[in-house]
Amino acid sequence: xxxxxxxxSLLIFLTVFSSCGKKQSGGKxxxxxxxxxxxxxxxxxxxxxxxxxxxxxxxxxxIPWSAAHEKLVTAVAGDVLPDISQLGTTxxxxxxxxxxxxxxxxxIKSSQIVNTKNYFKGSLETCLFxxxxxxxxxxxxxxxxxxRKDLYEKFGVEPPKNWEEMVSVGKKLTEVGKDGKILSYAxxxxxxxxxICPFIWQNNGEIIDLKTKEIKVTSPEVKxxxxxxxxxxxxxxxxxxxxxxxxxxxxxxxxxxxxxxGPYMIxxxxxxxxxxxxxxxxxxxxxxKTRTSFVGxxxxxxFKKSKNKELAWKFIEFLSxxxxxxxxxxxxxxxxxxxxxxxxxxxxxxxxxxxFREQLEDAKSPPNIPEWEQIAEVLHQKVEEIIVGGKDIDxxxxxxxxxxxSILK
Amino acid sequence: MKPKYAPYLFLLPAIVLLSVFxxxxxxxxxxxxxxxxxxxxxxxxxxxxxxxxxNYTRLLSDxxxxxxxxxxxxxxxxxxxxxxxxxxxxALLLNSPLIKxxxxxxxxxxxxxxxxxxxVAVVWRWLYHPEYGxxxxxxxxxxxxxxxxxxxxxxxxxxxxxxxxxxxxxxNMVIFLAGLQAIPQSYYEAAAIDGADEVxxxxxxxxxxxxxxxxxxxxxxxxxxxxxxxEPHIMTQGGPLNSTLSIVQxxxxxxxxxxxxxxxxAISYVLFLMIFCFxxxxxxxxxxxxx
Numbered sequence: 119x120x121x122x123x124x125x126x127s128l129l130i131f132l133t134v135f136s137s138c139g140k141k142q143s144g145g146k147x148x149x150x151x152x153x154x155x156x157x158x159x160x161x162x163x164x165x166x167x168x169x170x171x172x173x174x175x176x177x178x179x180x181i182p183w184s185a186a187h188e189k190l191v192t193a194v195a196g197d198v199l200p201d202i203s204q205l206g207t208t209x210x211x212x213x214x215x216x217x218x219x220x221x222x223x224x225x226i227k228s229s230q231i232v233n234t235k236n237y238f239k240g241s242l243e244t245c246l247f248x249x250x251x252x253x254x255x256x257x258x259x260x261x262x263x264x265x266r267k268d269l270y271e272k273f274g275v276e277p278p279k280n281w282e283e284m285v286s287v288g289k290k291l292t293e294v295g296k297d298g299k300i301l302s303y304a305x306x307x308x309x310x311x312x313x314i315c316p317f318i319w320q321n322n323g324e325i326i327d328l329k330t331k332e333i334k335v336t337s338p339e340v341k342x343x344x345x346x347x348x349x350x351x352x353x354x355x356x357x358x359x360x361x362x363x364x365x366x367x368x369x370x371x372x373x374x375x376x377x378x379x380g381p382y383m384i385x386x387x388x389x390x391x392x393x394x395x396x397x398x399x400x401x402x403x404x405x406x407k408t409r410t411s412f413v414g415x416x417x418x419x420x421f422k423k424s425k426n427k428e429l430a431w432k433f434i435e436f437l438s439x440x441x442x443x444x445x446x447x448x449x450x451x452x453x454x455x456x457x458x459x460x461x462x463x464x465x466x467x468x469x470x471x472x473x474f475r476e477q478l479e480d481a482k483s484p485p486n487i488p489e490w491e492q493i494a495e496v497l498h499q500k501v502e503e504i505i506v507g508g509k510d511i512d513x514x515x516x517x518x519x520x521x522x523x524s525i526l527k
Numbered sequence: 528m529k530p531k532y533a534p535y536l537f538l539l540p541a542i543v544l545l546s547v548f549x550x551x552x553x554x555x556x557x558x559x560x561x562x563x564x565x566x567x568x569x570x571x572x573x574x575x576x577x578x579x580x581x582n583y584t585r586l587l588s589d590x591x592x593x594x595x596x597x598x599x600x601x602x603x604x605x606x607x608x609x610x611x612x613x614x615x616x617x618a619l620l621l622n623s624p625l626i627k628x629x630x631x632x633x634x635x636x637x638x639x640x641x642x643x644x645x646x647v648a649v650v651w652r653w654l655y656h657p658e659y660g661x662x663x664x665x666x667x668x669x670x671x672x673x674x675x676x677x678x679x680x681x682x683x684x685x686x687x688x689x690x691x692x693x694x695x696x697x698x699n700m701v702i703f704l705a706g707l708q709a710i711p712q713s714y715y716e717a718a719a720i721d722g723a724d725e726v727x728x729x730x731x732x733x734x735x736x737x738x739x740x741x742x743x744x745x746x747x748x749x750x751x752x753x754x755x756x757x758e759p760h761i762m763t764q765g766g767p768l769n770s771t772l773s774i775v776q777x778x779x780x781x782x783x784x785x786x787x788x789x790x791x792x793a794i795s796y797v798l799f800l801m802i803f804c805f806x807x808x809x810x811x812x813x814x815x816x817x818x
Binding site: 188191194195212215216217218358359363488489491492495499502503506507 | 566567569570571656678680766767768769780783784785786
């Protein structure tokens, strides 16, 4: 009996020690966290990096998007962060506020590859805090109009170029049955900040002015944009709520003739709705004062606590090379964040991707503050109250202003 | 070793585990509820400040919290009696000697309890679909007005209640069934000889003898229903117009979406107090009847 106990404790002792030993010996080991598809496929470019850096060991941990946020936050609290991580652009402010991110200005200054001028303005802004850089855009998502070319032709309309056309085209496309029931809609737009904000930006509006810290939700620009958004719903150009209907299915059967979404929808539509291949296309956002869209995607960050910052930076530089960005597009269909990559013929010769390229020049991201999630929730609630609950716009925006003020306090 | 320490030694594993995973978190979250802990504090603990009862006073003047409380009570007060009624009926049916394939039905009714909620939610979203859903299809067949179940603020909560009752009644049914089978058959025989019909023997034998079971089911179900979260979280995310926002969902939003951990802890302590009060009241009522 006693012997067994000795053996057991010896085993435990050994395992504990051997795992400790592993950690210490890996001075040249880079730990990377990446989410979803990126996490699955990042391994495919690693051999190219290893060719130049043979003595480096790279460990990639794939994290599902649904668990990523929690895992990262816990890792900050528990001090077990990797060297590099992919971060969704809208998460940047939170981790910056926690003080987890390494400032990259010094690295960029001495870099031959990374230059801030190479990036799209809206995408780069997600990395900026007080004019300092805390991340490097990896790939970009920008929302454009996806539309059914065949159905648009059938009804004799072109994709709407501006807000007025959005209404007139929408009225032609929305089909109403004899009993007054709507058979199909011109658009589908959900009550989500990613759908609402572009309208506000297109009207030169802003929820918060980050420079002056002024809440501008009651400004005439915002009000006009919300009014337009409500009008689209009230005139049944898009369904009031889109819960329960599968977007791809509805688009395939022509129940929704257009929607706004990002480049990932290209692959999804090709895979899940091959029947309508070639019958749909993409177009730029409709214009008011500008045709601003929402830009998202992911950035690469180095954590302050990393012990391999130089190597981590080297890897980020590697992923930022135009040719690797092109390679990455071939592997994942993620759109390059680096301008030079777009000069490759894959992008130049693709009429759809050209639209994304043009839209990227006029795209924005929401204010880079950790309270944004809460503010977005207020925006969502108030717009819902106007549309579903029939609340007065002025009153709703006034309430939104008060609520946002109390959040920012 | 002195024998008087021996029991504590045996209890040690349980005490250690409970302390680490239960008592310490409970105490810690109470302390947290007295601070302003948020995103800023996670990176640097210096930013944490004691605000004492400020979170709680803020809670009292937070209209969304009251809305969440109202919704949760609505769900509990309608859902619990309905769920217990359905469970009892199902148990009575299954306990009847006339029933064939008893095991088949018992398994069938219990299946929703062990099915993952996500799968159930996907199916129910289709059932509730305003245009393609079978529920509205039957309503149409019966010439009744159709309902936009999950998107109408008036109907979203009833829709959640129906689904929750359907999903959970099997569990209580099994407990009731055990309670029913513990009632000696001789009572019924005696009653039958005295000329009591089925209805009378139900009200004078079955129901009184089921009292301990019913009390247990009532308390556990109420506690469970007050913590409503997963159903609306998956089906509606608290919408439309916050009509299905529950207290736990509200706490989740503050805790894990916005990272106001101090405020979220305060919410959970208020919920704890509510559950505690309800349980005490129910126990008192139960004791009153026992006399």
